[in-house]
Amino acid sequence: MINGHELRSILGKGIRFFRQQRQLSQANLAEKAYISVTFLSNIERGIKYPTSDTLSAIANGLGVEVYELFQHDHSPDKNRKLFERFKKDIEKNVMDTLQIVYKAYE
Secondary structure (H helix, E strand, O other), X not given: OOOHHHHHHHHHHHHHHHHHHOOOOHHHHHHHHOOOHHHHHHHHOOOOOOOHHHHXXXXXXXXXXXXXXXXXXXXXXXXXXXXXXXXXXXXXXXXXXXXXXXXXXX
């Protein structure tokens, strides 16, 4: 079960991900959402949680639906871990295949 801190963290990472993807500064997005840069920064860092109206304004400023901000954990660390696991699985499959081929030609 997810707790409040984790929820704020996921939201903050989602907002930061979409903001950076759209090459918006915090000041640009804060202006679009009618909030202060400090408040937006606190939301992105998982310190504060916006009201539903503010959350909607942020999503509109980013051009996404509110639910998209919560869909994924956009942290690079998580993506890196998934990539490393995928890489290990691929390497194992390649080595297994090479051993089969090698034994076939012995």
